[in-house]
Amino acid sequence: MRRRHHFHIDHRGHSVSVTVQTGHKPVVEVLVDGKETGHATARDDRPVTVEVELPTDPPTPVTVRATPGPGVPRCLLLATPDGEGQVMAPRPY
Template sequence: MPRRHHFHLDHLGHSITVNIRSGVSRDVEVLVDGKEVVHQRVRAGSSVLTAELPEDPAQPFQIRIHQPRFGSSVPQCVLSLDDVDRTMPSRLVA
């Protein structure tokens, strides 16, 4: 049965959300202010996704995800913005 994990941070007036659906395939979506900016299928292990905050000029950021290859451990999600890494808090979604 697939599991979904939800990560969220508010930063610089923007809402940044990462949703991961784990199972046979792993789909990741990144939302900024409720709008999807990245949707990608990833493998177990570590992945890096890039997107931008809608600023003038646009402000790029990275989402680093580490998903355990085995077991039921919760993935780790880190927002990297302005050369600062912020661990995104998670919660399991039924």
């Protein structure tokens, strides 16, 4: 059964939202400021990373790491060179 989970964080003045659709082939979609900027298909419940850019001058690369399972999906925004992540808050809609 497919189910959608939503996550959000504000980073450097930009809105980063992620939708993780679970099921046989999990799908991860990333939106920056409301525009789709990246997506990926996961294998099983393995973590998947999606690289996107924030529209700054110059563009700022960030990575979203989504873990579809097992259990409730989780998302991290990896925005620092050392790979330290910020937990993205789940959204109920």
